[in-house]
Amino acid sequence: MDRFNDLEVLIDSQYPIICIETHEESRAEDILTRISSRLRLPFFHWVATEGLTRSGEPQPVYNTRTAMEVLNFIGTSSLEAVYLMKDLHRYLDDPLLVRKLRDLCQCFRQKRKSLFLTAPLFDIPPELVNEVVFFELSLPSSAELKELVLRVVQGLSSRRKITLKIDAATGRKLVESLKGLTLHEAERVLTRAIVHDGRLSVDDLPLILSAKKQKISQSGLIEFIPRQESFDGVGGLKNLKQWLGTRKGAFSEEAKNFGIDPPRGVLLLGIQGCGKSLMAKAVAQEWELPLLRLDTGSLYSKYIGETESNVREVIRLAESLAPVVLWIDEIEKAFSSPSGSDADGGVSARLLGTFLSWMQEKKAPVFVVATANNIHLLPPELLRKGRFDEIFFMDLPGSEERAEIFRLHLQRRKRDPAAFELAALADAAEGFSGAEIEQGIVSALYSAFSTRRELRTECILHELRSTRPLSLVMKEQIDQMRKWANGRTVSAA
Template sequence: MQLLKVLSKEIIKSEWNMHMIEKLCHYIDASFPIIYLHTFEETKADRIIFDVAKKVGRGVVEWDASNGQTEWDVTRKDPLIKKRLFEGTRTIEETLSTEKEGDSLSQKILVLKDAHHFFDQPRIVSMLKDIGHMVLSGRVETTIFIVSPVLTIPSEIEKYTTVLEIGYLDHDELEGVISEFFNDYEMPSISRTLLNEMVMAFKGLTEYEIKNILALAYAHDGGFEKEDLKFIHDQKQQVIKKSGILEMIDLKESLEDIGGLENLKKWLKRKAAIFNDLNRAIEFGVDMPKGVLIAGVPGCGKSLNAKAAAKLFNVPLLRLDMGRLLGKYVGESEANMRKAISLAEAVSPCVLWIDEIEKAFAGIGGGGGAEVTTRLFGNFLTWMQEKTSPTFVVATANDILKLPPELMRKGRFDEIFYVGLPNDAERKKIFEIHIGKRRKHDLSSINLNELVLKTQGFSGADIEGVVRDSIEAVFAEEKQRLTTNDILNAIKNTNSLSEIMKDSIDKMSKEYERRKFKNASLK
């Protein structure tokens, strides 16, 4: 068994980090006044700025709301060693006043944290604008780094500001954080297989969160075992919840819980073979899977397929609530979309489920409030077209007629499936599944063929409702067993979906045939 043992405590510098350091050095040499580092990884940003400062030969002064003005010790290896420059806590205005004078901070880098909270103050914005003008005119040699998880740029300083995204820790950095922690606490070595599992599980978490989880595992049993991966899963759920946009769904359903839809299930199994051996598939020449659009009749298993796909792929399932994206400020909705995509990509490989996507993008191309929706739709389409991360999108739609045609163009999704009302064989399987879940010992005595004959035009949800109602009635009447007649009685009291939505279903079915969407069921 190959064991993990790392001698160096330095975090591995990835190629991306090296590229970012080189880029920032060029920006400083070219006298870019303000560089906005948009990131949730403050510690990672500190390390990058620290390496940049050493390369360009500049000192670093930092301001944040809790500590005021501090100075970094760039002579040491650790960028987190800082000393307070002044007694008490200096305000951001006092720090920027010093900067405007151009003396104490000349030939230095000024790092501003928590600054976005002050961008509604005209004096602060004006001071930043004045500094930007002074740098561009050559009157002072200083570079301001604004480090923030919130991208808010006042219009007055837009032309002085360059925005760069610093993503979540990559594979090498995650491995470095884990290795450093194991060395510091002299924890027992682990296998390379478990290390790789940890790295994949930690994707999307910050260095601070990772170290907290490792400390929790260390306090629990003095090491890290496979069962400790549950700590990571719990923390990841917290991260997703705190985002307020995405929701992590617990995986309970599998393909075995779906009656029928064999074409769709077979297709998902093929994609699962790629996801479960992604690196080798890509080396072989297989394209990264994009996702699937599943459209069709309500209550026929579309959402169930999204959940089963995540379980089949053995990855987290994230649900994107498009309604939560909409914000009250200009640009807030687009920022929320970027945040959701960024988080999904950081957590990837994962399945991103967008339920009832036609409601999310209703009113595309209209005026007024629909302009925000149109921009969100454009951002989503661009991402779907260009994404390279293992984020598999499962979009479900009840009414294909309300979907913008651009969404169904080749290249957005790998495939579009139509889910119709279940046929005889599928209804029989659905009855088996739902009766077997609740009254398995009664299943052998029930005439499933008779039930199938009496449920023409029933959806999967209709059938589940019938089984649930019949079992409830049997319990209330204090009977000992569920019989065929009990279920037939429940069928008589149920109006099928084909009766309730006959015109809509006929219209949609013709449209699916005209567009030649792939049928999810075997004919």
């Protein structure tokens, strides 16, 4: 596996301290045990409750219960070996321990010794920053998950009767559905699925998906959004609908065999209330894919390093549910620094770099729909060709589009559009956004209901005439936005 090779390179290159950020410390230990065996190096692991234990030995090494005792042992031992210390990050506020680690780094350069640290999150002291390299333990591969399925089935079969209804295709679907979960999480959901009804079949796939949804909701970073509108429920935007329609099914195996690269995503710029969020929901419904919404405000944390960790976690969670649509609402709020790149210590710049690298290199079928209202806050790097497949500008609806929007909203509120003068309404709503048209109908409904009258064209016209649309209130800003978009973007209409 690639991660085996990468870790072997780090050991052979004599990196003194290698930090593995992961919740899967048992899996990290298993991988390091295998690598040490391949490299013919002894493997030791330490945990504060037991001490330092050599792999294969029943008892821990004498006098190695504390972190300092372990580091003393490593420093004085003539044995070339691989060491793993779990939860050492809890002790890195001790200046003596930090000094000892720095001394060991010099020692490690003389001998083939490597010290691995595992923790869910690291806050490395400044004195050690130049001595440490981080290694990201990727989620379990298909091979690991397949091996896990066999192990769980065999383990449960020894204790109870199990019915297996799995052919080759179902087995592949099962393994694919488990992707994105840790080995421990996958084992738990598999065990639950089998114990529930005494069998393992394609019917268990919804249970696995439910476990993923629960995990994602617990993260507090992204949320599942119910699919609602299809393209038919969105007025206008013909160019955008056609562009998205031609890419339906682009994540399928058939498309891959046809030579099609999976689409990366689309950036929707434009005036507030013109359907950007609605189209994000509609594309998920049209493509029959789950829809995830990123809460950009949840990315930022006051703790050093946690913000960058959050964006990596979002990427990991999105890929765990692939194929999926990832909706990033008001993306300019996530990647713009209010007063330059140094105003927040460079955090925004690092977030942007991580996101752009992922967009450029991602292989997982995650289609990003990013929306933005304030184009002047968007970093130039985000707008370069190759980041998104296309950038669309969503302007205020034209006359025909406004009539269509009136028709759709009247139908949703159990009214017959034929009973209304749609052309007159469209003319009266010139300069209105789709959201403002909807609000005009809602206000007219309240007025009609309060006077116990039926909703008529005149009621809606009255509400429209008493409304100052955004196109008047923010005329200068909208004119600037249109000028900027001309020649830089594709019209969505």
